[in-house]
Amino acid sequence: MTTAPPATPAETSRPAARGRWAPLRPLVLRLHFYAGVLVAPFLLVAAVTGLLYAGSFQAEKLVYGHELTVPASGRALPVSAQVTAARKAHPEGTVAAVRPAPGAGATTRVLLSGVEGVGPQHTLAVFVDPYTGTVRGALEQYGATGALPLRTWIDELHRDLHLGEMGRLYSELAASWLWVIAGGGLVLWFSRRRALRRVRGTGGRRRTLGLHGTVGVWTAAGFLFLSATGLTWSAYAGANIDELRTSLGQATPSVSTATAGGDHAGHGPAASAGGTAEPGVGLDRVLAAAREKGLGDPVEIVPPSDADSAYVVRQIQRSWPEKQDAVAVDPATGRVTDELRFADHPVLAKLTRWGIDLHTGVLFGLVNQIALALLALALILLIVWGYRMWWQRGRGSAFGRPIPRGAWADVPPYLLVPALAAVAVLGWFVPLLGIPLACFLAVDVLLGEIAHRRGRRAYGGVSGVK
Numbered sequence: 001m002t003t004a005p006p007a008t009p010a011e012t013s014r015p016a017a018r019g020r021w022a023p024l025r026p027l028v029l030r031l032h033f034y035a036g037v038l039v040a041p042f043l044l045v046a047a048v049t050g051l052l053y054a055g056s057f058q059a060e061k062l063v064y065g066h067e068l069t070v071p072a073s074g075r076a077l078p079v080s081a082q083v084t085a086a087r088k089a090h091p092e093g094t095v096a097a098v099r100p101a102p103g104a105g106a107t108t109r110v111l112l113s114g115v116e117g118v119g120p121q122h123t124l125a126v127f128v129d130p131y132t133g134t135v136r137g138a139l140e141q142y143g144a145t146g147a148l149p150l151r152t153w154i155d156e157l158h159r160d161l162h163l164g165e166m167g168r169l170y171s172e173l174a175a176s177w178l179w180v181i182a183g184g185g186l187v188l189w190f191s192r193r194r195a196l197r198r199v200r201g202t203g204g205r206r207r208t209l210g211l212h213g214t215v216g217v218w219t220a221a222g223f224l225f226l227s228a229t230g231l232t233w234s235a236y237a238g239a240n241i242d243e244l245r246t247s248l249g250q251a252t253p254s255v256s257t258a259t260a261g262g263d264h265a266g267h268g269p270a271a272s273a274g275g276t277a278e279p280g281v282g283l284d285r286v287l288a289a290a291r292e293k294g295l296g297d298p299v300e301i302v303p304p305s306d307a308d309s310a311y312v313v314r315q316i317q318r319s320w321p322e323k324q325d326a327v328a329v330d331p332a333t334g335r336v337t338d339e340l341r342f343a344d345h346p347v348l349a350k351l352t353r354w355g356i357d358l359h360t361g362v363l364f365g366l367v368n369q370i371a372l373a374l375l376a377l378a379l380i381l382l383i384v385w386g387y388r389m390w391w392q393r394g395r396g397s398a399f400g401r402p403i404p405r406g407a408w409a410d411v412p413p414y415l416l417v418p419a420l421a422a423v424a425v426l427g428w429f430v431p432l433l434g435i436p437l438a439c440f441l442a443v444d445v446l447l448g449e450i451a452h453r454r455g456r457r458a459y460g461g462v463s464g465v466k
Contacts, residue, residue, distance in 0.1 A: 023411045024419070025191050032184035034440065037390060039177040040383045046174040047383070049158035051376035054361055054369045056151040064148050067127040067137040072104040076130040079108070079283045079301070085133035086110035086126040095303055096123050098283060099146070099316070101130040102298035111141060122152075145318060145362055168235050169432065175230035176237065176433040182216070182223040189213045205392035212385040219378040226375065229359040232352055237430045250348035255326040255340040257309040279304050279311070280331025286311045289329045289336055296323065304331050310338070318362040324353065 061068065079100050087095070087110070096113035108130050111123040118124050118140055125141040125148070128134070142152040160167030192213075202210055231237040245251050283301055290299065290313035302312040310330050315323035324342035329335065342350070357363040361372050411419070427434020 024415060025188070027411055028184050028187050032181060032188060035177055035181050035184070036383075036386050038436075038440070039173065039181065040386060042170050042174040043178060043181075043379060044383050045161070046158065046171060047376045047379040049154065051373055051380070052154045053151070053158050054373040054376060056154045057361060057369055058366070060148055060151045063150055064139065067139060067148075068107060069105050070107055070129045070131065070136065073131045076101060077133055079287055080278060081133060082108045082128045082130055083110050083278070083283060085135060086128050089135040090115075090124065090126050090138055092116065093118075093124060097303075098301045100287065100297070100299065100301070106130075107136055109141070109146065144316065145360065146316075165235065171230070172234040172237065173432045173436070175227050175234060176430050177436075178230075179224050179227035180433065182220045182227070185213070185216045186220050189217055205389055208385050208389050208392060212382055212389065215378055215385075216382055219375060219382075222371070222375045223379065225355075226359060229355040231430065232356060234432075236432060240429050245348050245352070248348065250346040252349040252352070253340060253345060255312055255314070255328050256338040257305070257312060257328050259308055259310050259328075259330050259332070259337060281334040285334040286313060286329045286331070289313075289334050290327050293325075293327050293336055293339060295325055295327060298323075315342075318357045319365050320363055322353070322357070322363075 079098060082100075083095065083098055086108075090110075090112060093112035093115035095110060097111040099109040099111070101108045107127040110126040110128060112118075112126065113123050115124040119142075122140050122142045124138055125146070126138045127136040129136055139148050140152070141148060142155070147155055156162055159171055161170060232241055242251070287299070287301060290301075295313055295315055298316050300314055300316045302314070304311055310328040312326060312328055314326035317323035322342065324345075326340045327336045328338040330337050342353075345353070354363060358368060359372075361369040364371075423437070424434075427437060
């Protein structure tokens with residue numbers, strides 16, 4: 001939502017919002033208008049790339065069907081034999097993790113790190129037929145959801161436009177302002193009289209406004225959710241959120257990999273770095289120990305990081321119901337040394353996990369992805385309609401007549417002061433909301449002062465823009 005309702009005689013003759021909060025409406029109108037105009041390009045990019053990402057899951061299944069699926073035939077080979085087959089075809093790098101076939105007709109993934117040409121945060125996934133040990137192919141993989149090249153490329157486009165850390169500023173800016181624009185639009189829409197919200201039988205800017213407002217109201221909850229969850233793993237606001245969760249004792253826990261130091265000399269990852277040998281008791285016994293603790297598919301087995309560390313076997317199902325339990329297994333004895341159940345995670349850790357998985361389209365599978373695609377399409381339409389209203393707001397040759405200044409002057413101190421304090425706190429916690437807002441206010445004040453000195457400053461009628 002990018003612009004705000006127009007001032008019409010029908011509206012100015014009678015206030016649309018009554019009561020103590022009515023003076024805030026012109027201020028919300030001005031904030032909604034300018035935030036929408038200035039931030040909408042970033043939101044448009046996020047919406048288009050988000051739409052592509054929502055469809056990337058199904059596209060990935062089609063593009064990489066040969067690597068991902070095999071004909072189900074008989075009994076699967078031991079995991080250790082599958083890893084041996086993968087290492088024979090790809091001896092480079094180190095085994096970073098193994099994802100046994102999660103079901104009939106699926107392949108096993110052997111993940112290799114330190115492979116030349118593969119990014120430091122990526123792995124080379126070697127796909128093995130669990131029934132025959134045949135290597136079906138190898139593809140670069142990224143992230144906990146196992147994104148393959150197509151989805152990884154779209155994911156990085158959505159996250160940072162392939163510009164690295166600097167590019168992440170665009171997506172954080174969009175997430176920081178989306179909730180402000182959506183919330184402001186809700187306030188403006190519901191503060192209008194019901195008769196002025198109609199779409200049917202209207203035309204021109206009134207019809208555009210009706211479409212913009214109606215779609216915005218129906219999708220606002222989704223935008224607020226996307227904004228909040230997007231900020232949880234952003235660069236700056238995300239760091240503040242993590243720090244707050246940690247201070248409240250709500251950080252995401254991890255299973256302990258500590259073992260009896262010194263007892264496992266010679267059984268560390270160096271033994272498997274270049275060949276097919278496995279640390280300690282081996283993958284098959286480790287996986288059996290995890291199964292005894294109730295860890296069902298899909299799982300990921302992570303070898304010990306050093307001679308004094310344990311194997312980690314963790315469930316990796318992000319769809320509902322989520323499977324996120326984990327155990328540590330001693331490589332010398334094959335016994336479970338630590339358990340971590342998702343049910344025991346702190347509340348905020350669970351909410352963060354569910355929120356991120358819902359945001360990325362994996363929590364409810366195809367239904368989740370369709371919902372995200374519809375939200376992205378709605379946001380694109382809202383932005384187009386918003387700019388169209390700005391165009392229609394012009395007078396004669398003027399393009400996009402702006403909202404007049406001075407709205408803050410009509411807000412009583414008992415509302416203005418707490419509002420400014422809340423904005424200051426939010427601006428500190430969400431820097432890419434606070435910094436642009438401060439810059440906008442500084443420029444707006446400067447332009448107002450210049451206009452005042454030139455004798456062109458005009459506040460008349462602003463409070464009537466309801």
